Amino acid sequence: MLKTKIVSYVVILIFLLTIFNVAGLKNNNENEKNNHIILENKPWTYKFYTDGAGEFPLTKPNWMDSSYLSIVKSLNSIIHPLKSSPLELNDADLDVLAYMGDCKIVGLGEATHGTKEFFQLKHRIFRYLVENYGFKIFAFECDMGESYYVNKFVTEGVGNLDNIMKNIMSFWTWRTEEVKNLLLWMREYNEHKSDGDKIYFIGVDCQDMTYQSDIIKNYFDKANISLPEDCIQFLNEIKQMGSNYSYYLQSYYSNMTLDKKEEIDQNVDILLSKFQDLKNELLSVSSEFKYQFIKQIVLNIKQVNDVRYGYAHDILKNYRDMYMANNSLWTSALFGEDTKVALWAHNDHIAYYESNGSIGGSIGFYLKEELKEKYQIIGFACSLGRFTAMNRFNFLTIHNIKPKLGSINYVFHRARYDNFILRESDIQTDSDFDKWISEPQLFLDIGSVFYDFIYPRFFYYHPTDLKEMYDVIIYWDVTKAAQQLN
Numbered sequence: 066m067l068k069t070k071i072v073s074y075v076v077i078l079i080f081l082l083t084i085f086n087v088a089g090l091k092n093n094n095e096n097e098k099n100n101h102i103i104l105e106n107k108p109w110t111y112k113f114y115t116d117g118a119g120e121f122p123l124t125k126p127n128w129m130d131s132s133y134l135s136i137v138k139s140l141n142s143i144i145h146p147l148k149s150s151p152l153e154l155n156d157a158d159l160d161v162l163a164y165m166g167d168c169k170i171v172g173l174g175e176a177t178h179g180t181k182e183f184f185q186l187k188h189r190i191f192r193y194l195v196e197n198y199g200f201k202i203f204a205f206e207c208d209m210g211e212s213y214y215v216n217k218f219v220t221e222g223v224g225n226l227d228n229i230m231k232n233i234m235s236f237w238t239w240r241t242e243e244v245k246n247l248l249l250w251m252r253e254y255n256e257h258k259s260d261g262d263k264i265y266f267i268g269v270d271c272q273d274m275t276y277q278s279d280i281i282k283n284y285f286d287k288a289n290i291s292l293p294e295d296c297i298q299f300l301n302e303i304k305q306m307g308s309n310y311s312y313y314l315q316s317y318y319s320n321m322t323l324d325k326k327e328e329i330d331q332n333v334d335i336l337l338s339k340f341q342d343l344k345n346e347l348l349s350v351s352s353e354f355k356y357q358f359i360k361q362i363v364l365n366i367k368q369v370n371d372v373r374y375g376y377a378h379d380i381l382k383n384y385r386d387m388y389m390a391n392n393s394l395w396t397s398a399l400f401g402e403d404t405k406v407a408l409w410a411h412n413d414h415i416a417y418y419e420s421n422g423s424i425g426g427s428i429g430f431y432l433k434e435e436l437k438e439k440y441q442i443i444g445f446a447c448s449l450g451r452f453t454a455m456n457r458f459n460f461l462t463i464h465n466i467k468p469k470l471g472s473i474n475y476v477f478h479r480a481r482y483d484n485f486i487l488r489e490s491d492i493q494t495d496s497d498f499d500k501w502i503s504e505p506q507l508f509l510d511i512g513s514v515f516y517d518f519i520y521p522r523f524f525y526y527h528p529t530d531l532k533e534m535y536d537v538i539i540y541w542d543v544t545k546a547a548q549q550l551n
Contacts, residue, residue: 133471133475133476133479135497136476136497136498136501137476137479137480138497139493139496139497139498139499140476140477140480140487140498141480141481142493142496143487143488143491143492143493143498144480144481144482144485144486144487144540145161145485145486145487145488146481146482146484146485147482147484147485147486147539147541148482148484150185151182151185151186151188151189151541152185152188152189154186154189156193156197159189159190159193161486161488162190162193162443162486162537163197165194165198165441166194166197166198167198167439168405168436168438168439168440168441169397169404169405169406169436169439169440170204170393170394170397170405170406170407170408170432170436170439170440170441171190171194171200171405171406171407171408171440171441171443172408172410172414172415172416172428172429172432172440172441172442172443173187173190173191173407173408173409173410173415173443173445174410174411174412174413174414174415174416174442174443174444174445174535175187175410175411175412175445176412176444176445176446176447176509176510176511177447177452177453177454177511177512178238178411178453178454178511178512178513179238179452179453179454179513179546179547180445180447180452180453180541180544180545180546180547181241181243181544181545181546181547181548182447182541182544182545183445183447183541183544184241184243184244184247184547185243186445186539186541187247187407187409188243188246188247188250190407190443191203191247191407192250194405194407195254195264198405199403199405200264200405200406200407201264201265201399201400201404201405201406202264202265202266202267202396202397202399202404202405202406202407203247203251203264203265203266203267203406203407203409204267204268204269204392204393204396204406204407204408204409205239205266205267205268205269205270205409205410206268206269206270206389206409206410206411206414207234207235207236207239207268207269207270208235208236208268208270208272208273208275208276209267209268209269209270209271209277209361209362209365209392210268210273210274210275210276210277210280210307210362210365211233211234211235211268211273211275211276212266212267212268213276213280213358213359213362214229214233214276215229215230215233215234215248215266215268216265216266216267216358218248218252219248219251219252219255219264219265219266220255220260220263220265220266222252222256226245226248226249226252227245227550230244230245230248230550231550233276235273235275236513237455237461237513237549238513238547240549240550241547241548241549241550242547242548242549242550243547243548245550248266251264251266260352260354261400265354265399267358267392267396269389269392269393269396269408270385270389271365271368271369271371271372271384271385271388271389271392272369272372272373272385273307273314273369274303274306274307274314274365274366274369275307275308276307277303277307277362277363277365277366278300278301278303278304278307279304280359280362281300281336281359281362281363282297282300284347284351284355284359285347287350287351288346288347288350288351289350290343290346290347292339293339295332295335296332296335296336296339299332299335299336300336303329303366314373315373315376315377318373318374318376318377318378319377319378321374321377326370326374329366329367329370330367330370330371333363333364333366333367333370334367336363337360337363337364340356340360340363344356354399354400357399358399361392361395365392368384368388368392371384371388372384372385372388381423381424382423382424382425383420383423383424383425383426383427384425386414386425386426386427386428386430386431387425387431389410389414389428390428390430390431390432390435391431393406393408393428393432394432394435408428408432410428411512412444412445412510413427413510413512414427414428414429415427415428415429415442415443415444416429416442416444416534416535417429417430417433417442417533417534417535418430418533418534429442429534441536441537442534442535442536442537443535443536443537443538443539444531444534444535444537444538444539445538445539445540445541446473446474446477446508446509446538446539446540446541447466447474447509447540447541447542447543447544448466448467448468448474448475448477448478448509448542448543449466449467449468449478449542449543449544450465450466450543450544450545451463451464451465451466451544451545451546452464452466452511452515452544452546452547453546453547453549454511454512454513454514454515455513455514455515456514456515456516457516461549462515463546464515464517466509466511468509469507469509469526471506471507472506472507472508472509472526473502473506473507473508473509473529473531474507474508474509474526476501477538477540477542478542480540483541483542483543484540484541484542485539485540486537486538486539486540487537487538487539487540488536488537489531489532489535489536489537490536492532502531502532503532504530505528505529505530506528506529506531507526507527507528507529508526508527508528508529508531509525509526510525510526510527510529511525
């Protein structure tokens with residue numbers, strides 16, 4: 066009986082909510098019409114959007130606070146519209162970024178790790194930088210060891226790309242059709258080119274050590290050079306540790322003593338000294354690039370050791386971003402001082418901020434301090450649509466978003482154009498938008514997880530100093546979820 070009553074109450078509640086929503090939509094549409102007249106912007110209507118995973122409603126905010134009208138008008142005067150789908154943008158659409166052609170490193174961010182348009186935009190911008198300004202390397206927020214195999218496919222055509230992406234790439238965020246299309250384009254670009262004219266894919270992250278040991282041992286085996294037995298034993302130990310993916314590796318580090326951690330560091334130093342002692346012999350049977358890449362993979366073991374030990378023992382220093390910045394700077398010198406690099410990572414990493422609750426700043430902080438204006442930061446933003454992230458049960462799930470009233474995303478959403486580029490240098494001093502954006506405002510920031518049933522959605526909006534943290538923002542109003550490989 067009790068169960069029957071509960072079911073009846075639930076049915077009645079759903080019925081009442083449906084009536085209220087229908088009534089609300091009618092009133093909202095009237096408000097949208099009024100706002101359109103005031104702002105002279107794009108018309109806003111309620112509609113259903115289809116992205117291949119089904120339909121869902123685009124519920125635009127039903128009113129605009131009058132205090133934002135002048136801010137939006139001011140914004141409208143400086144944005145550069147993007148009218149096409151990302152991969153169909155032509156060079157003229159992207160020429161507002163031409164000044165970045167002289168940069169050493171260009172950071173390309175993402176507001177979520179699972180947005181199709183962000184990935185496609187970064188593909189298109191990298192191609193623009195390669196074809197027009199001679200950019201050489203796409204540095205990725207992925208494991209350095211696994212990137213060795215991706216790079217062999219990109220530069221030499223070695224291996225099956227689907228197998229590499231599905232079975233070697235560890236992070237689900239890059240196992241997408243969008244990244245696959247980027248890698249296929251890089252491979253196509255490199256065909257029939259000399260090594261000096263090719264473009265390269267290199268991971269700069271430092272959280273895993275799954276492949277480092279085998280790569281190092283195989284390098285010496287192919288050079289027909291025997292490593293000392295203590296180095297072999299160390300690499301075997303690293304392989305055993307690294308074969309346990311992130312969760313188990315972190316558990317291993319939770320029980321690690323400081324003495325053991327320092328022992329690993331010392332063994333890495335010994336191995337690095339062997340590389341230096343045997344440099345001439347190794348170079349006689351391999352390229353300078355391969356020697357430098359694999360030597361850096363050795364150093365990457367020490368980086369992972371610091372990062373994982375820090376995670377497990379509550380060390381406040383942000384080793385990960387510091388080392389990713391160091392690795393990015395290393396890539397920018399691989400082919401001489403004129404080497405130009407595009408860096409793919411989350412907004413949080415490529416943006417400029419000195420501290421995020423720990424000692425040390427973001428990748429962007431270190432790169433900006435080192436390179437000044439030779440490092441430029443492109444952040445990405447959106448308001449409506451879908452994205453992919455892990456849910457609270459640790460399953461990969463497609464989620465919906467909409468802009469929070471008063472946030473930066475909300476103001477961008479009200480702009481004249483759906484998709485646009487905003488350059489910090491174009492913001493007019495003392496304009497209404499400048500005055501507003503000069504103070505930290507809420508900005509959508511979602512990583513690899515989205516616990517919307519645990520945290521309210523406003524939890525993912527953070528006070529952000531947009532002018533301080535980014536040189537350029539690329540905004541895409543309605544997005545689709547990145548497409549996972551089958």
